[in-house]
Amino acid sequence: MKLITAIIKPFKSDDIREALSDLGVSGMTLTEVKGFGRQKGHTELYRGAEYVIDFLPKVKLEVAVEDSLVDQVVEAICKAANTGQIGDGKIFVSNLEQTIRIRTGETGNDAL
């Protein structure tokens, strides 16, 4: 099992949810986060004074999948989140040791 964590542009969340549902992914977690990468921040204007905002709003998507689905899921996220502009985000893939469904106690792939 792998945990796929993607930092994406907020307005792309719906596209990604749809793309992943089509692949049979049955659950995911979205978090509103702030951060910066190569895009850096942006400026805001208050009473004629410009302020540099270092952290931009992004969405963090976390989805746990069985090993066989990893490549397809990564590809789907890449495709759905891509605008070609700087600031499209990143995807991190990490090993997942165990998954447990709280209601039934199922573990492993059965719990995904």
Add this chain to the structure above:
Amino acid sequence: MLTKLLNLKSLSTLLLLMVPSVASAQDLSGGNTAWILTSTALVLFMTLPGLSLFYGGLVRTKNVLSVLMQCFAIAVVISILWLVVGYSIAFGPSESAYWGGLSKALFNGVNINSMSGDIPETVFASFQMTFAIITPALIVGAFVERIKFSAMLLFTSLWTLIVYFPIANWVWGGGWLGQMGLIDFAGGTVVHITAGVGALVTAIVIGPRKDFLSASTLPHNLTMSFTGAAMLWVGWFGFNAGSALAADGAAGMAMFVTHISAATGALTWMVIEWLKFGKPSGLGAITGMVAGLATITPASGSVGPAGALIVGLSGGVICYYATMYLKQTVKIDDSLDVFPVHGVGGMVGTFLAGILVSGNLGLFSGNGLPDGMTIGSQVGVQLTGIAATVIYTAIVTFVLLKVVGALTSGIRISEEQEQKGCDISDHDEKGYSM
């Protein structure tokens, strides 16, 4: 049936009018009284909740409640102070040109039959009280996010006692500036210059916020500020048109020029930002509105409709550059820009009133200069009024801050408390639990 009733009613009114009046010129005017009662509510509404929301939205989440509380507490304490000595100092019958004496302390002798012109004295005194409330509340914008609540309350009380009440007497209570012929219809000197200069001195004495000019100090809720600003606009009708102390043509003109100046100030600020930064900002628009309103305030009883356009434009442009200069160049943390908007606006308006009052300016004519005055002599009086208000306010504010600092062992909260925010540090509660 209804028509018949109305006819009967108007007939009886007519009959009443035909009875020779035995009373003096002090006869109560129901219309005037009704309008000043309404205006009193409108002006109180400017502070509670108008100004409170406007200011509350401009600070950070951790300080929102402290700002609401400061405005509220000022309203509470100044009302009591008004009853005890304020009304007497400002409008008492003393012959002195500098204060009204103490003979009306605790409203001594004021009862339901007392008159002030053709309205009840209680109505006049209540209306004036709401001006005494909003003036120190305006200063809150200078020291938000870092003042000790006890120091804030003591300072604003003493300031109102020693700065506001006497200056109200000088201009409106029969004092020396009024006798000299100063045109200040609704409080350019009495309210806006005193508050603005008081704010500037306070901002310098208390020092900047820890992270002044960094993005972390940005407004937390501009929706709240917009709501408060809109309330200020509406309430200002009571402030300026109510200052006619009658429901008459002067009130109507004051209301209209006030509105035009507010709109012009807002548009001016938007256009400047648009040209300079490529986008007009919402905060810019409402700040320009307040600048237009503050600037027309002293002039609202003198200028004509086209004159109001000049007043709003001047207020918008000058207050904009004053705000830039004070914050970006001089780097004084008058946090919510009280001086550049109210102080500068009040000065510009008081000055312009001396010119635009003239009846000989064609389309831009005002209501006419007082007998024996020229534009030159009137402007001289206006400048004297501005200078006297600025100098007196600056000196007394500085001394008061030092006295209050000594009494409360420093007017400022500690760096750690500032980090936590005034809500927790001053009141042990939070504005939001989300």
